[in-house]
Structure formats: structure tokens, C-alpha cells
Amino acid sequence: MTSSCSSERGSSLGQSSVEAAVLLPALMLVLALLLEPACLLYTRAVMLSAASETARAILTDYDGELEDCREFALRRLAAVPEVPLLHVGGRADWEVSPSLDGGRASVQIRGHARPLPLMGAMGALAGMCDGEGVVLSVRVEEDLRPGWLGGTYEEWQEMWG
Numbered sequence: 001m002t003s004s005c006s007s008e009r010g011s012s013l014g015q016s017s018v019e020a021a022v023l024l025p026a027l028m029l030v031l032a033l034l035l036e037p038a039c040l041l042y043t044r045a046v047m048l049s050a051a052s053e054t055a056r057a058i059l060t061d062y063d064g065e066l067e068d069c070r071e072f073a074l075r076r077l078a079a080v081p082e083v084p085l086l087h088v089g090g091r092a093d094w095e096v097s098p099s100l101d102g103g104r105a106s107v108q109i110r111g112h113a114r115p116l117p118l119m120g121a122m123g124a125l126a127g128m129c130d131g132e133g134v135v136l137s138v139r140v141e142e143d144l145r146p147g148w149l150g151g152t153y154e155e156w157q158e159m160w161g
Helices: 002-059 067-077 117-125 153-160
Strands: 095-101 104-113 133-143
Touching: 002 067, 002 095, 002 104, 002 133, 067 095, 067 104
Parallel strands: none
Antiparallel strands: 095 104, 104 133
């Protein structure tokens, strides 16, 4: 009787090992599918924040030279770690294009990430890939004077002067 009990117990231990061998890869795949978009969204959020801050810096730039505003954006983009899932290519990969047209500032930031194969395939199908990986791009435009603000600068000086 002892031998039959031990053989039943041994088979149940083997069954749990097989279940774990099937469950663990499936669990890791689900975790990767949830983690990958979060990493790409983090990179995009940092890019959007850097572009917004740079656009405000352009509007208050005193010398009209936009290279210092570009460097400002690159310092903000350093918050993205150089991990292929987040960003590849280092500082040289970031394309920061600031411009000022009258009272309207525009900043476009472009970079690359190299996600895991499943997201990479989805990005390739969506046409968001080039030779370096998935292309992440943001564009921000800011006005010096909001559209709802009426009057000219001189009229405001007269009113409050």
C-alpha cells in the first residue's frame, strides 16, 4: 500500500512541473506584451514634454539663436535611458527641429526604439519602421499670444499704465 501512495504522489509532482513549464512562458509573453507599449509610451511622453518645454523656451529666447534651444531639448531627452526598448542610437539619434515663425514656435523631435519582435512586426505593418527601428515622433506648436487675447501690446500698456 505504501508503494502505490508514493507513485500517485510522484505523478502529481510531475504534473505541477509540466503545468509550470507551460504557464511560465505564457505568463512571460503576456508581461512582455504589457510592458512594451508602456516603455514606448514613456519615451513618447518624455519627447512630448521636452518638445513643449523647448517651444516655451523658443518663445522667450532673447537672441534668436535656436541652437541653444536644441541643446535644451537634448538635455531633457537624456531622461530616456539608452535601452533598445526605449531608445537606440544615443544622443546623435535624436533629431530636434526647432523653428520660430513670428509669434509661433514649433518643435519636432524624432528618435528610434527597437522593441521586441512582436511589437517590431506590428510597427513594420503600420509603416512606423525604418532601418534603425520603430520611429517615434512628436510635434508641438505654441503661440506667444493666445487667440482669445484681444488688443495689441500698446493697447494693454495704455490700459494698465
